[in-house]
Amino acid sequence: MAFDGILKNIARHADLTAGEQDLFCSVLQVKNLKKKELLFKPGKICQQEAYINKGCLRTFFCDKNGAQNTFYFGIEDWWISDLLSRTFKVPSQYHVEAIEDAQVFLINDEDLENLMMRIPKLEHFYRKLFQYSVATFEQRLLEAHQLSAEERYRKFRDKYPEFDRRIPQKHIASYLGMTPEFFNTIRSKVLKAH
Amino acid sequence: MAFDGILKNIARHADLTAGEQDLFCSVLQVKNLKKKELLFKPGKICQQEAYINKGCLRTFFCDKNGAQNTFYFGIEDWWISDLLSRTFKVPSQYHVEAIEDAQVFLINDEDLENLMMRIPKLEHFYRKLFQYSVATFEQRLLEAHQLSAEERYRKFRDKYPEFDRRIPQKHIASYLGMTPEFFNTIRSKVLKAH
DNA sequence: AAAGAAACTTAAGGTATATTTAGAAATGGG
DNA sequence: CCCATTTCTAAATATACCTTAAGTTTCTTT
Numbered sequence: 502m503a504f505d506g507i508l509k510n511i512a513r514h515a516d517l518t519a520g521e522q523d524l525f526c527s528v529l530q531v532k533n534l535k536k537k538e539l540l541f542k543p544g545k546i547c548q549q550e551a552y553i554n555k556g557c558l559r560t561f562f563c564d565k566n567g568a569q570n571t572f573y574f575g576i577e578d579w580w581i582s583d584l585l586s587r588t589f590k591v592p593s594q595y596h597v598e599a600i601e602d603a604q605v606f607l608i609n610d611e612d613l614e615n616l617m618m619r620i621p622k623l624e625h626f627y628r629k630l631f632q633y634s635v636a637t638f639e640q641r642l643l644e645a646h647q648l649s650a651e652e653r654y655r656k657f658r659d660k661y662p663e664f665d666r667r668i669p670q671k672h673i674a675s676y677l678g679m680t681p682e683f684f685n686t687i688r689s690k691v692l693k694a695h
Numbered sequence: 696m697a698f699d700g701i702l703k704n705i706a707r708h709a710d711l712t713a714g715e716q717d718l719f720c721s722v723l724q725v726k727n728l729k730k731k732e733l734l735f736k737p738g739k740i741c742q743q744e745a746y747i748n749k750g751c752l753r754t755f756f757c758d759k760n761g762a763q764n765t766f767y768f769g770i771e772d773w774w775i776s777d778l779l780s781r782t783f784k785v786p787s788q789y790h791v792e793a794i795e796d797a798q799v800f801l802i803n804d805e806d807l808e809n810l811m812m813r814i815p816k817l818e819h820f821y822r823k824l825f826q827y828s829v830a831t832f833e834q835r836l837l838e839a840h841q842l843s844a845e846e847r848y849r850k851f852r853d854k855y856p857e858f859d860r861r862i863p864q865k866h867i868a869s870y871l872g873m874t875p876e877f878f879n880t881i882r883s884k885v886l887k888a889h
Numbered sequence: 890a891a892a893g894a895a896a897c898t899t900a901a902g903g904t905a906t907a908t909t910t911a912g913a914a915a916t917g918g919g
Numbered sequence: 920c921c922c923a924t925t926t927c928t929a930a931a932t933a934t935a936c937c938t939t940a941a942g943t944t945t946c947t948t949t
Contacts, residue, residue: 564841572837585830617822621815624822628811631825636779638832643766645839646872647758650906670927678840680907685928844936864897877936879898 504529507552507606510578515626525623528612534558534599540581541597546590547583548610556603557667561675562594571675574600574664580630581605600668645678651687653677658691698723701746701800704772709820719817722806728752728793734775735791740784741777742804750797751861755869756788765869768794768858774824775799794862844873845881852885 504526511517517525534540540558541547553575560573560581575581586593587610617624644653654677658665665673674684698720705711711719728734734752735741747769754767754775769775780787781804811818838847848871852859859867868878 562837570837570841572833572840584826585833588826588830617819621818624815624818625811628818628822628825631822631829632778632782634829635825635832636782638829638836639766639779642832642836642839643756643764645836646766647764669925671925681927682908682929683906686930689928863895874937875897876899876938880900883898 503531503554504606506554506578510552511623511626513626514629515622517620517622521620521622524620525616528608528616530607530609532605532607534603534605536599536602538599539596540599540603540605541583541593541595543593543595545592547586547593547595549607550580550582550587550610550613551597551605551607553577553579553581554604554606556605557600558597558603558605559600559668559672560595560597561672562596569675571672574661574668574672574676576663576667600672650677650679650683651691654684654687654691697725698800700748700772704746705817705820707820708823709816711814711816715814715816718814719810722802722810724801724803726799726801728797728799730793730796732793733790734793734797734799735777735787735789737787737789739786741780741787741789743801744774744776744781744804744807745791745799745801747771747773747775748798748800750799751794752791752797752799753794753862753866754789754791755866756790763869765866768855768862768866768870770857770861794866839872844871844877845885847871847873848878848881848885 507529508517508522508526511525532540534556540551541549543562555577557574557576558581559571559575560583561569561571564570573581581597583593583595583597585591586595613627617627644656648656654673657673657677670684670688671681674681677684679687701723702711702716702720705719726734728750734745735743737756749771751768751770752775753765753769754777755763755765758764767775775791777787777789777791779785780789807821811821838850842850848867851867851871864878864882865875868875871878873881
């Protein structure tokens with residue numbers, strides 16, 4: 502069935518009944534994206550949470566010089582949204598773009614809040630999901646401060662070998678907080694070391 | 696009453712009945728800390744969430760060179776914990792230390808999970824709390840990548856004037872990801888600009 | 890109040906990373 | 920399949936930030 506993946510993802514922390522599963526799936530909206538197409542655009546308040554069923558996406562924003570700053574990737578079975586905008590109800594500053602052709606399932610913020618009220622297990626799930634996210638961001642922030650550019654890349658490679666394969670260098674460079682040129686010299690060096 | 700502050704904090708997102716409030720308060724453990732005393736130590740799995748009723752604390756860890764790396768501050772009405780350790784059940788790497796004499800209210804992870812099952816509104820509260828945290832960390836990570844040291848300090852000052860007043864420079868320097876010496880030159884420059 | 894410890898200040902020299910430029914390789918559209 | 924565009928590689932120069940070190944002020948303890 503089409504929604505197998507997302508239901509299995511939720512089942513990690515919440516044991517929904519068949520009826521609850523149906524209810525949940527009934528609010529999902531399927532969206533297909535071509536490579537380079539935008540899922541979310543800056544300017545308005547982000548109203549949706551997205552589950553990636555297929556493909557690869559990235560979140561980035563443009564700084565005052567117009568340069569793109571990527572800070573989030575997502576592939577199959579990941580969740581992606583603009584929590585900053587959704588949480589504080591401020592206009593989004595982010596672009597969410599497909600790096601490969603992709604399929605996502607969207608849930609409106611309002612539907613999600615309603616569902617969580619009706620199904621406490623679902624609120625439990627998202628509480629856990631966000632708790633994990635905080636822990637992960639904390640880790641990333643630490644690494645950004647503590648590690649050299651080369652060390653950051655080595656960790657990234659170990660942790661997300663798939664990202665390293667599927668995502669263009671310039672985006673990885675930005676994600677790791679360095680220029681594409683410098684990233685390239687580091688990468689060549691790391692590859693040679695094998 | 697002693698628990699006014701924490702109950703008011705929770706009331707921002709969860710409207711607990713008097714009975715639920717009592718139940719919640721019954722699992723709280725009060726702990727007073729002297730300046731420099733540790734609330735959490737590295738080595739074991741963190742089992743508690745803490746609400747700061749009074750005083751100022753910081754979270755830091757020691758890197759391979761033994762240098763302290765501060766990445767989190769908290770004052771009155773803030774929550775503090777080691778989510779990385781608590782969430783993934785891995786030994787903590789963090790010290791949580793009182794910067795000033797402090798009083799915190801502790802909740803055991805197990806009690807908290809039980810309470811959240813019994814009182815869905817409480818799970819709602821922590822879901823919101825963590826959702827805010829993710830958004831905040833996201834913002835910090837962006838600023839760490841995008842902004843120069845001076846810009847980072849200016850933002851910090853604007854956002855947390857109280858931290859700037861109460862916390863020693865070396866800790867702020869570490870939080871902002873720079874050396875105390877460099878921070879000092881920046882700070883003098885920023886102060887002169889007024 | 891004195892002595893010691895910790896925190897802050899200032900400056901010189903050094904290093905990791907950024908910027909710029911340029912060309913080569915890969916990719917994609919017609 | 921070819922041309923246009925994007926991505927990658929490479930090297931030279933520039934700079935933000937670090938390291939070290941020494942002096943000064945502030946805090947802490949007795």
